[in-house]
Amino acid sequence: MPVRLIDLPRITDPRGNLSVVEQYRNVPFKIERTFLMYDVPGGVSRGGHAYKRSQEFIIALSGSFDIVTDDGENKQTFHLNRSYYGLYVPNGIWRHMENFSTNSLALVLSSTHFDESDYLYDYDEFKKWLNQQPAGVLDTILTIDAPDGQLMAGSFSSSNLEQTSFFDLPRIQFREGNITPIENNKTVPFDIQRVFYIYDIPGGESRGAHAHKTCHQLIIAVSGSFDVLLDDGIHQKTVTLNRPYQGLYVPPGIWSQEIGFSSGGVCLVLTSHLFDESDYIRNYEDYLNQLVDLKGKSSVETLKKHSGKTEKPVEQSLDKFPRAQQPLLYGEVFEQNTGIPFYNLKQLTDQHSAEIHQAVSRVIDSGWFLLGKEVKRFEAHYAKYIGTDHCIGVANGLDALKLILRAYKELGQLCDGDEIIVPANTYIATILAITENNLTPVLVEPDMQTLQIDDSLIECAITPKTKAILIVHLYGKNAYTEKIGTVCRKYTLKLIEDNAQAAGCCYLPNQRTGSLGDAAGHSFYPTKNLGALGDGGAVTTDDPELAKTVRAIANYGSSQKYIFPYQGVNSRLDEIHAAVLDVKLSYLDEENKKRLEIARYYCEHIHHPAIVIPGKTIRTDHVYHLFPILASHRDALQKYLADHGVQTQIHYPIPPHQQACFKCWNQQRYPITEYIHQQELSLPMSPVLRTDDLDRIITLLNTWKL
Numbered sequence: 019m020p021v022r023l024i025d026l027p028r029i030t031d032p033r034g035n036l037s038v039v040e041q042y043r044n045v046p047f048k049i050e051r052t053f054l055m056y057d058v059p060g061g062v063s064r065g066g067h068a069y070k071r072s073q074e075f076i077i078a079l080s081g082s083f084d085i086v087t088d089d090g091e092n093k094q095t096f097h098l099n100r101s102y103y104g105l106y107v108p109n110g111i112w113r114h115m116e117n118f119s120t121n122s123l124a125l126v127l128s129s130t131h132f133d134e135s136d137y138l139y140d141y142d143e144f145k146k147w148l149n150q151q152p153a154g155v156l157d158t159i160l161t162i163d164a165p166d167g168q169l170m171a172g173s174f175s176s177s178n179l180e181q182t183s184f185f186d187l188p189r190i191q192f193r194e195g196n197i198t199p200i201e202n203n204k205t206v207p208f209d210i211q212r213v214f215y216i217y218d219i220p221g222g223e224s225r226g227a228h229a230h231k232t233c234h235q236l237i238i239a240v241s242g243s244f245d246v247l248l249d250d251g252i253h254q255k256t257v258t259l260n261r262p263y264q265g266l267y268v269p270p271g272i273w274s275q276e277i278g279f280s281s282g283g284v285c286l287v288l289t290s291h292l293f294d295e296s297d298y299i300r301n302y303e304d305y306l307n308q309l310v311d312l313k314g315k316s317s318v319e320t321l322k323k324h325s326g327k328t329e330k331p332v333e334q335s336l337d338k339f340p341r342a343q344q345p346l347l348y349g350e351v352f353e354q355n356t357g358i359p360f361y362n363l364k365q366l367t368d369q370h371s372a373e374i375h376q377a378v379s380r381v382i383d384s385g386w387f388l389l390g391k392e393v394k395r396f397e398a399h400y401a402k403y404i405g406t407d408h409c410i411g412v413a414n415g416l417d418a419l420k421l422i423l424r425a426y427k428e429l430g431q432l433c434d435g436d437e438i439i440v441p442a443n444t445y446i447a448t449i450l451a452i453t454e455n456n457l458t459p460v461l462v463e464p465d466m467q468t469l470q471i472d473d474s475l476i477e478c479a480i481t482p483k484t485k486a487i488l489i490v491h492l493y494g495k496n497a498y499t500e501k502i503g504t505v506c507r508k509y510t511l512k513l514i515e516d517n518a519q520a521a522g523c524c525y526l527p528n529q530r531t532g533s534l535g536d537a538a539g540h541s542f543y544p545t546k547n548l549g550a551l552g553d554g555g556a557v558t559t560d561d562p563e564l565a566k567t568v569r570a571i572a573n574y575g576s577s578q579k580y581i582f583p584y585q586g587v588n589s590r591l592d593e594i595h596a597a598v599l600d601v602k603l604s605y606l607d608e609e610n611k612k613r614l615e616i617a618r619y620y621c622e623h624i625h626h627p628a629i630v631i632p633g634k635t636i637r638t639d640h641v642y643h644l645f646p647i648l649a650s651h652r653d654a655l656q657k658y659l660a661d662h663g664v665q666t667q668i669h670y671p672i673p674p675h676q677q678a679c680f681k682c683w684n685q686q687r688y689p690i691t692e693y694i695h696q697q698e699l700s701l702p703m704s705p706v707l708r709t710d711d712l713d714r715i716i717t718l719l720n721t722w723k724l
């Protein structure tokens with residue numbers, strides 16, 4: 019095979035792209051030696067040489083450089099500047115490297131161990147040697163068939179952390195750049211068959227989180243830095259990699275994960291086997307089970323008892339994150355910089371700081387603070403966004419719901435004592451809106467999978483007094499079902515939506531929650547998906563009469579100055595909040611998408627037998643206001659996470675029917691609701707949650723010992 023560029027697999031991934039070189043598969047030789055060239059000054063030209071026997075494959079892992087090849091007759095120049103191809107240079111070819119860009123990084127795979135006698139350093143000597151070679155002999159050397167048995171044996175072998183090692187690799191320093199050679203069974207305790215590397219890694223990303231059954235690995239941060247979390251099922255330790263001449267040896271049977279990549283980081287992994295998916299254990303629970311199978315439960319338990327020997331348990335490595343405060347009550351804002359907050363409101367607001375300041379200044383400069391053009395503009399934009407004819411800005415989400423019911427009463431469509439069906443598993447505001455209006459809430463149990471009202475139980479809760487169903491899109495998940503629509507039509511019931519937690523959520527691709535029923539209440543409480551700088555709310559509806567009545571009641575009962583057809587209230591959305599909400603509305607879909615990605619990540623990576631993710635299937639139309647998990651030892655889990663700097667919340671600790679303010683229900687049982695309230699724990703969820711924080715949370719969850 020002549021000198022030629024070879025394309026490599028390029029596995030694209032938002033967490034960094036990955037390319038791989040496997041011996042005999044991507045390159046036509048067995049990999050005996052690997053070396054790295056780094057710290058090469060920009061513009062440098064490195065001296066040339068040829069090998070008598072050795073073949074090479076050269077990749078620009080970072081930056082760019084040229085390789086000039088010469089077969090004794092013709093010269094060719096190859097410009098290498100991408101990680102996903104490389105130049106194959108057979109033996110008997112003179113080559114030199116030049117024109118290095120600053121920060122360039124070359125990876126060279128070689129078919130032989132280092133052997134001084136294999137080098138031809140002098141061009142004339144090279145030509146002489148070439149002329150001595152019988153015709154065709156070079157080609158013969160190249161056609162070596164791949165031996166069998168390169169893939170995994172497949173059986174699980176376990177290791178402990180003492181068998182991992184972090185060590186300095188050789189570093190040969192030259193003025194033209196330094197070199198680190200890595201030779202099979204000399205520098206590393208195995209034969210390298212595969213080399214892969216991850217690049218284009220966004221800063222802060224994480225990779226890995228798996229164990230190998232039989233494969234050995236050497237991990238190197240060839241550029242930038244990252245941490246590797248190591249876990250042998252009993253002990254954990256964290257190793258920081260940030261030098262191209264330091265390597266971390268990870269034997270099979272160790273769970274590992276790379277986290278906290280610096281921007282521009284490149285992770286190089288040399289492995290003892292070709293790729294085989296069956297060699298991976300990607301589920302932490304499976305990993306632990308296989309350890310127990312291998313070592314026996316008792317030895318795992320014994321090892322656990324001696325865990326004092328651990329070099330650096332995760333607890334210590336997390337010490338740089340100060341302990342979280344005690345769990346906070348709903349709505350309390352977590353102090354900044356104290357671990358991983360449940361929700362980082364400041365950071366989220368800071369993202370749009372310039373536009374928010376501009377909007378606030380505009381209102382201040384206008385001298386008009388209530389019922390002005392900011393509210394009008396936001397109402398128009400929000401109505402369009404939700405897909406309704408009308409939007410009325412009000413003071414908060416509770417008022418929005420109260421005003422809908424009150425307006426229906428004023429319009430003669432509801433009367434004192436009418437029954438409203440409502441989920442038993444909701445925030446108390448939903449129920450207060452009903453009782454405040456002298457209407458009767460009829461609680462219906464949720465479904466264990468969706469945690470939303472169980473639509474199969476609604477019909478049997480209907481009585482002649484039932485006038486409406488108030489569904490709650492709790493946790494940012496749609497609660498509406500076709501069945502609910504059918505029941506409403508069958509019994510001529512109003513359908514009201516509590517959309518406080520679900521701004522942007524969809525039922526159908528173009529049908530947002532908040533537009534599915536007769537009217538909906540929305541909350542713009544600061545931590546909601548669409549949050550104001552204080553309280554705020556809105557009513558959306560297609561019903562012009564209802565809209566007009568809500569607007570009047572919210573303004574002391576007046577739609578005409580000093581004329582009061584209703585005994586109204588004061589519930590208005592301030593101009594400042596409307597101006598800010600209008601800015602934030604333009605980012606809502608983008609931020610909801612980030613929530614979705616976080617939810618997806620949690621779902622894919624949380625594996626613990628005592629933790630349940632209800633309705634685990636990710637719905638792209640949900641907006642994940644919260645990410646609830648269920649755990650039988652919820653309080654212990656919350657304390658454990660808090661002790662490790664992760665703040666969580668409970669939504670909610672006591673269900674409405676067990677609250678002191680609803681004594682009439684205290685003796686009633688809603689077992690599913692109670693079960694959820696006993697087990698629910700909301701994990702940190704916010705569009706600004708970083709991947710390394712997410713990985714930390716997941717690692718803590720997966721390694722939680724009951």
Ligand SMILES: Cc1ncc(COP(=O)(O)O)c(C=O)c1O
Pocket residue numbers: 414415416417444445447448490492516518519540541542543553554555
């Ligand atoms: C489901 C639900 N409904 C209604 C409300 C009331 O919204 P607000 O806090 O804006 O009054 C909330 C607030 O958290 C809520 O979660």
